[in-house]
Amino acid sequence: MFGLSPQEVQMIINGVGETLYMTVVATLFGYVFGLPWGIILTVTNKDGIHPNRGIYRTLDVITNIMRSIPFLILLILVIPITKMIVGKTYGSTATIVPLVISAAPFIARMVETSLNEVDHGVIEAAQSMGANNFQIITKILLGEGKISLIAGATITIGTILGYSAMAGTVGGGGLGDIAIRYGYYRYQANILWITVILLVVLVQIFQLIGSLISAKLDKRHI
Amino acid sequence: MGMPIIEVKELYKTFETKDRTVEALKNINFSVEPGDIYGIIGMSGAGKSTLVRCLNFLEVPTKGAVIVEGNNLGELTPPALRELRSSIGMIFQSFNLLMQSNVLDNVCFPLTIHGMSKREARKKAVGLLKTVGLEDKANAFPAQLSGGQQQRVAIARALACDPKILLCDEATSALDPQTTHQILELLRQINQETGITIIIITHSMNVVREICHNVAIVEKGEIVEDGLVEDIFTHPKSRAAKRLIVEGKDPDYYDEVQADNLSPEIVDTLKEDRRIRIVYSTNSSYEPVIANMILNFSEPVNILYAATKDVAGVARGEMILGLSRNPETAERQIAYLEERGLAVEDITDMGWPIEGGRSY
Known part of the structure; x- marks a missing residue:
């Protein structure tokens, strides 16, 4: 098939698996850090439900600094941390560490933007009923903002998929790794193209799933 | 006259902006008797929305006291204030419903946040929807309802915790005259049946005339005139009152x-x-x-x-x-x-x- 040996086919199938593994796990861990981070940014903002200039400015600056480091450079910068957590610096599990570090501030910004879109009037209504800040976060901000959060997650997963492919340049595993080693170093154009097509297809699938979930859950347009 | 249910004493609210201080409310004094329908009317920018938000401390006054049923809101701890808020319902110009929740869950919301079980809350919500005439819309989402219906849901939600006071912030301003009339009728009916005290914030003399017993006229952050609606309608003293009544935002006029x-x-x-x-x-x-x-x-x-x-x-x-x-x-x-x-x-x-x- 496409002039590939059975071993090469198997390698590409494994590559898809590794890419999915890195993307999904990194997104999940990204949200473990990024979601609370984004919530704190929203809540402590001057128009938030618990304004705190000190906390907001600190997190805001950290977010900006981390967001401005290009992923490839971050990948190298955090090698000591990766080694500490995973025990090695190559392969797909090791790549998850820089992916999470890079994704978390990105996710925080996405979450912040989504939650800021929630109608302030609804928050005010909840306050008028005596809701506390925790209830406002869980029931109003996350509940009313969920469609926008899902849209953000869809964009995030596409971005992380792209980053995971980039990690291929330093032996990160997955489709990016295959594209570099076979397509670039060995001039196997067919493998290069197949990996590119597979990456495109994966992004499309994630986007489609995200859009479907959003449309299914959104009660604003019926 | 018994003890007023709401008492506002020497209330001031100033907002600090970058280059100046805005005095939104100046020396506001008034009290509302239990069971009254009390109007607060003023042109836009007069400060009436800020004033109504001071009544449940969504806005904290810069100076002065708001006393609700003998509780000085400024002296309450945050949890005590949140608890007290459950006895003050509020509805808004833009309804402010949870758009991702259905009608029933919207009405359940204030009940569940105060610890009622989901089952009990639903039972109570169904009764409230009956009161506002929307029992058949329990499973609909707000986006499927008209403005008037959404405001009815908001009223049911505001009444969920059996409040003694209902604050209405321009609650009919986004509605057409016919729907406005129906909503006001509903409020009047609820007032008569439950004895709830209603505060109505509006820019429309028609609304005040139709439903309120007493009215305060707010201009540039001050109450310039207050008293019985009948007296003020018959004999407005302040220029603001005359303007509201004569020039007023009254579509019937002229x-x-x-x-x-x-x-x-x-x-x-x-x-x-x-x-x-x-x-x-x-x-x-x-x-x-x-x-x-x-x-x-x-x-x-x-x-x-x-x-x-x-x-x-x-x-x-x-x-x-x-x-x-x-x-x-x-x-x-x-x-x-x-x-x-x-x-x-x-x-x-x-x-x-x-x-x-x-x-x-």
Whole structure:
């Protein structure tokens, strides 16, 4: 098939698996850090439900600094941390560490933007009923903002998929790794193209799933 | 008179912006009796929305006290304040429903956040939806409802915790006159059935006239006049009250002279007239005053507007007259009307709604 040996086919199938593994796990861990981070940014903002200039400015600056480091450079910068957590610096599990570090501030910004879109009037209504800040976060901000959060997650997963492919340049595993080693170093154009097509297809699938979930859950347009 | 349910004492609210301080509310004093429907009316920017938010401490006043059922809100701990808020319902101009939750869950929301089980909350919510006439919409989402229906859901939600007070912040301003009327009727009915105290914030004299017993008129952050709606409608003292009543955002006003076929010359002529507004009780047997006045002075009088209006449940006649060009005769005409016990307001210097089109 496409002039590939059975071993090469198997390698590409494994590559898809590794890419999915890195993307999904990194997104999940990204949200473990990024979601609370984004919530704190929203809540402590001057128009938030618990304004705190000190906390907001600190997190805001950290977010900006981390967001401005290009992923490839971050990948190298955090090698000591990766080694500490995973025990090695190559392969797909090791790549998850820089992916999470890079994704978390990105996710925080996405979450912040989504939650800021929630109608302030609804928050005010909840306050008028005596809701506390925790209830406002869980029931109003996350509940009313969920469609926008899902849209953000869809964009995030596409971005992380792209980053995971980039990690291929330093032996990160997955489709990016295959594209570099076979397509670039060995001039196997067919493998290069197949990996590119597979990456495109994966992004499309994630986007489609995200859009479907959003449309299914959104009660604003019926 | 018993103890007021809400007491506002020497309340001030200032907002600090980058380069200046804005005094949104200045020395506000008023109290509301239990079971009253109390209107707070003012033009936009008068500070009435800030004022209503001070009543449940969504805005914390800069100075002064808000006392609700004997509780000074400024002295409550945050949890105690949140608890007290469950006895003060609030509805808004933009309804502020949870768009991702269905009608039933919207009404359940205030109940569950105060610890009621989901099952009990649902049972209670169904009853509340019946009260507002939406029992068949329990599973609908707000986006599927009309504005009036959404406001009904908001009312059901505001009543969920059996509040003693309901704050309405421009609650009918986004609705058409027909729907406004229905919502006001519903509020009146709830007031009569439960004895709930209702505070109505509005810019529309029609709303105040239709439902409120007492009213405070707010202008530039101050209460310039307050009292019984009937008294203020009959005899507005402050300029703000006159403006709200005469120029007011009242779509009915001047409909008669709004006709497109009025030439600019006629409008100019009308503008020069000495104009007065008289209010009379329609069920009082009274002589044909206007006709007699015309006969008496042998001068025509221009009837610019006449209507019968429901003022706090009482029918009131209202007329706007263009008097004689002769200032002396006009003076004597006014005296003539006043002698016959009519409330007369000179509104010559009031704006003429034809000019800028209808501003409501």
